[in-house]
Amino acid sequence: MADGNGGESDLAPVIPLFGGKLVPASSLPVRRAHAEGGSETHIDDERDKNDDREHDEARSAAEEALVRKLRARSLSLSEARQILRGNELNSAQIDDVIDDFCRRGYLDDAALAEQLVASGIERKGQGRIALSRSLAQRGLRRDVIDAALGELPDDDAERALEFARTKARSLSRLDFETALRRLVGQLARRGYGGSVAMTAARTALTEASLGTRSSGVRFVDSE
Structure with a gap:
């Protein structure tokens, strides 16, 4: 179709199905691609970069929040996950952060269980039942709790008397x-x-x- 200047328009007219006037193609909103076809790809790339930047910022903020908590006291893996969930991370990102902190030695459920058992005995005079309960309240797994308590000598009677x-x-x-x-x-x-x-x-x-x-x-x- 010729345009107003005698040239060929690159847009076809819109043909109404049930009669009516033709709508000039030039009046419709159309997203044109550059001749080399790179504009849409460029927009998608920019969007991906922005998403990646937002994810990185969210992870950095979550890691900083977790480090602040760890400076105050040791945390179990379960407690660390709860903190990370409150910082807008998805499950995969949370797993990545947890794995990273475990590799660095910042999170260690077995070591935490040993610390809690020692503290419960020395400072509170707790027996096995109370120790098991306090470890479970910190979100430690049953196998970790049993392993920590299994290291104790069978001296509940002696500690109770003391x-x-x-x-x-x-x-x-x-x-x-x-x-x-x-x-x-x-x-x-x-x-x-x-x-x-x-x-x-x-x-x-x-x-x-x-x-x-x-x-x-x-x-x-x-x-």
């Missing part, structure tokens, strides 16, 4: 049965089983009453 002895004096104002009940409760909350807790409590209170482990503590008689 803890009970530290508490016996503070219960001296109570009658024996009341003191026993309270001490057993304290031991149970620290993860010592019923028989272990009862034996440790009785032994510690008896020692305190007889003065074998302390100086002259006496429990009052029950009314």
